[in-house]
Amino acid sequence: MFIELLNGDYNIMIAEKIQQKAYELGIHKCGIIKPEAMIDYAERLRERMDRIPNGERIYSNFLGFANIKEKIPWAKSIIVLIFHYGHYILPQGSIVKNYGKYYLVESRFNPDAGERKKLIEFDDYLHALGLKTAWNEHPGITAMRWAAHKAGLGIIRRNNFFYTEKGSWINIAALATDIEMELIEKHSLPECPADCNKCIKACPTKSLSKPYTMNMATCVSRLTTSNAAESYDDATNRCIGKMIYGCDVCQDVCPMNRGKWENKDVFPDLNNLSGFLSASAILNAGYEDIENNLMKKFFYIKKESLWRWKLNAINSMVNDYKTGDEAHIRRLLDDEYEIVRKKAEWALEKISLIGVL
Ligand code: SF4
Ligand code: SF4
Numbered sequence: 563m564f565i566e567l568l569n570g571d572y573n574i575m576i577a578e579k580i581q582q583k584a585y586e587l588g589i590h591k592c593g594i595i596k597p598e599a600m601i602d603y604a605e606r607l608r609e610r611m612d613r614i615p616n617g618e619r620i621y622s623n624f625l626g627f628a629n630i631k632e633k634i635p636w637a638k639s640i641i642v643l644i645f646h647y648g649h650y651i652l653p654q655g656s657i658v659k660n661y662g663k664y665y666l667v668e669s670r671f672n673p674d675a676g677e678r679k680k681l682i683e684f685d686d687y688l689h690a691l692g693l694k695t696a697w698n699e700h701p702g703i704t705a706m707r708w709a710a711h712k713a714g715l716g717i718i719r720r721n722n723f724f725y726t727e728k729g730s731w732i733n734i735a736a737l738a739t740d741i742e743m744e745l746i747e748k749h750s751l752p753e754c755p756a757d758c759n760k761c762i763k764a765c766p767t768k769s770l771s772k773p774y775t776m777n778m779a780t781c782v783s784r785l786t787t788s789n790a791a792e793s794y795d796d797a798t799n800r801c802i803g804k805m806i807y808g809c810d811v812c813q814d815v816c817p818m819n820r821g822k823w824e825n826k827d828v829f830p831d832l833n834n835l836s837g838f839l840s841a842s843a844i845l846n847a848g849y850e851d852i853e854n855n856l857m858k859k860f861f862y863i864k865k866e867s868l869w870r871w872k873l874n875a876i877n878s879m880v881n882d883y884k885t886g887d888e889a890h891i892r893r894l895l896d897d898e899y900e901i902v903r904k905k906a907e908w909a910l911e912k913i914s915l916i917g918v919l
Contacts, residue, residue, distance in 0.1 A: 573741065573742060573743050574743075576691065576741060576743060577594055577743040577744070577745040578745070579691070580592070580594070580641060580687075580688065580691075580743075580745075581593075581594075581745055583684065583687050584643060584684060587680045587683055587684055588680060589643050589644070589645060589680055589684065590644045590645055590646040590726065590728065590732060591642075591643070591644035591710075591715040591716070591726060591747070592641065592642070592643055592644075592715075592745075593641075593642050593710070593713025593714055593715050593745055593746060593747045594639050594640065594641050594642070594713065594743045594744055594745040594746075595639070595640050595642060595709060595712045595713050595744060595746070596638075596639060596640070596742075596744055597629075597630040597631055597637045597638070597639070597640055597738070599640075599709075599712040600627065600628050600629070600630055600640070600704055600705065600708065600709060600712065601628055601629065602628075603627060603628040603704075603705050603708045604625055604628035604629075606708065607621055607624055607625060607628070607705075610774070610775065610776075613772070613775045614771070614775060614776075614777040615777070616779065620777070620778050620779050621778070624705065627702075627703075627704045627705040627708075628704075628705070630703060630704050630738060633703070634696050634703065634738045636694065636740050637696070637738035637739070637740070638739065638740055638741055638742040638743075639738070639739050639741060639742055639743040639744065640703075640704060640709060640736050640737070640738055640739075641688075641736065641737045641739060642706075642709045642710050642712075642713040642715060642734065642735075642736050643681070643684065643734065643735045643736070643737070644710060644715055644716070644724075644726060644732050644733070644734050645669065645677040645680070645681075645732060645733050645734075645735065646726075646728045646731065646732050647663075647664060647667045647669070647677065647731055647732065647733060648663075648728055648729060648731025648732070648822055648823045648824055649824040649825075649826055649827050650666075650667040650825070650826075650827050650828070650829040650832075651825050651826065651827060651828055651829070651832075652666060652667075652823075652825060653666065653832065653836050653839070656804075656840070656882075657836065657839045657840055659804055660804050660805060660806040660807070660839070660840070660841065660878055661805075661806060661807050661808055661839065662783060662805075662807065662808020662809055662810050663731070663808075663810055663823075664731075664733065664808065664810075665807055665808045665859075665860055666829070666832060667829045667832065668859055668860070669681075669733070670699040670700055670733075670861075671699055671700075671858070671861060672830070672831070672858075672859065674830040674831060675829070675830060676827075676830075677733070678699075681735055684737075685697070685737065688737070688739065693739045693740060693741055694739065694740040695737045695738065695739055696737070696738040697735065697736060697737040697738065699735075700861070702734075702735070702736060703736055703737075703738055704736050706724075706733075706734035706735070706736060707722070707723075707724040707734065709734070709736050710724050710734050711724070712746075713745075713746060713747060714746045714747040714748050714749060715747055715749065716732075716749055716751060717749065717751045717753070718774070719754050719761075719816070719818065720754050720758070720759070720761060720762070720773035720774060721761035721762075721770060721776075721812040721813065721816060722770070722774060722776050723812070723813055723816075725751060725818055725819075726749070726751070727749075727751065728822055729813075729816075729818060729819040729822030729823075730813050730816070730818070730819055731813075731819070731822060731823060754773075754818070755817070758817065759773075760815045760816060760817065761811075761812035761813075761815055761816055762812075763815075764811050764812060764814075764815040765811060765812055766782060766801040766802070766803060766809070766811060767780045767781065767782055767785075767798065767801045767802075768780070769781040769782070770812050780798075781809065782801070782802050782803075782805050782808070782809035782811075783808045783809045785798065785802060786802065786805055786806060786807050786808060786809070786870075786874050787807060787808070787860075787862035787863055787870070788867075788870065789862075789863065789864050789866070789867040789870065791867070791901060793873065793901060793904065793905055793908075799877050799880070799881070800881065802874075802877055802878075802881070803878075803881050803882075804878045804881055804882045805874070805878065806839075806841060806844070806871075806874045806875055806878050807860050807862075807863075807874065831859065835855060835856075835859065838851070838855045838856060839856075841875040841876075841878045841879045841882075841887075841890075842875075842879070842887070842890045844856075844871050844872065844874075844875035845872065845875050845876065845879070845890040845891065845893070845894060846890060846893070849868050849869075849898075852868050852871050853865060853868060856871065869897075869899040869901055869902050872894060872897065872899070872902045872905070873901065873902065873905050876891055876894065876902075876905050876906060876909045877905075877909075879891060879909070880909045880912050880913065883913060887913075888910065888913055891906050891909045891910060891913070892906070892910065894906035895907065895910075
């Protein structure tokens with residue numbers, strides 16, 4: 563561990579105490595950076611914008627993450643915390659293949675989730691020390707992966723995900739404070755093997771086209787959580803496959819994640835929700851049920867776009883058709899949303915074309 567002297571011994575002591583508290587709480591990793599450490603994030607982002615079509619339009623909103631002081635002028639340090647979520651037990655059967663695992667064990671906005679409780683307790687501790695803090699659960703106060711990289715907590719791999727010794731099954735939180743501190747960690751994680759491109763080859767939509775080059779507009783995670791009132795073309799629908807919310811393909815195929823999911827602890831609310839997660843359950847659910855059971859946890863799809871759940875479930879069913887599924891789709895011909903009715907018509911046509919009706 564390397565600690566840079568900034569404002570004398572007092573600040574070093576506070577930084578160490580803060581890190582120690584994080585580890586006492588069971589937080590996986592903790593480091594502290596100066597706000598200025600994020601400035602070069604803008605340069606990295608511009609490089610990415612240049613590499614993908616419509617890059618400026620897609621990524622320019624994130625430029626604000628580079629200059630934290632614009633939004634939080636009193637920020638003097640950023641504490642970066644890493645939480646490990648790969649210890650949770652995932653649902654059995656097909657459901658786990660329809661969802662990005664992170665979203666199944668999502669702690670943000672969930673008062674019962676262990677990771678969120680730790681974050682709140684950690685924040686309370688900072689206040690008890692007399693620190694002012696600013697953070698939010700979504701979208702966060704800065705670019706999390708870059709901040710974690712700057713804090714020396716791990717490595718950003720070619721699939722763009724951040725990895726620690728526990729693989730990429732982690733999430734990152736950042737808290738601005740009004741005390742000048744810096745605590746940079748060191749790691750000994752290996753780089754990606756020189757000849758590895760498994761993640762790029764496996765990406766179903768080719769959204770991940772080159773190392774560190776991902777087009778958010780075509781990523782399955784983005785497509786399945788979009789609030790835009792649009793249906794996708796046939797090729798895209800096929801690429802989305804069975805996914806209803808999220809995508810883990812470029813992480814699942816990564817050798818650096820092999821054997822890293824621990825599957826040992828129960829996540830609150832997941833068992834109760836299991837009955838609502840299958841494609842058929844979503845197709846048969848009313849919008850009120852979707853709002854009450856799914857919207858809070860899977861918060862990217864907003865209330866005014868709950869029809870996205872139906873579109874995703876229909877698509878998943880078409881790409882994974884089993885005898886009898888047609889009845890679930892047929893009932894959506896009377897759905898209150900035109901976009902859903904059209905998708906149901908499309909699905910019935912697809913099913914009849916492949917000769918399974
Ligand atoms: S999450 Fe899925 S769609 Fe997005 S880049 Fe990774 S493999 Fe491709
Ligand atoms: S699949 Fe290979 S290239 Fe991609 S992130 Fe993992 S190790 Fe790196």
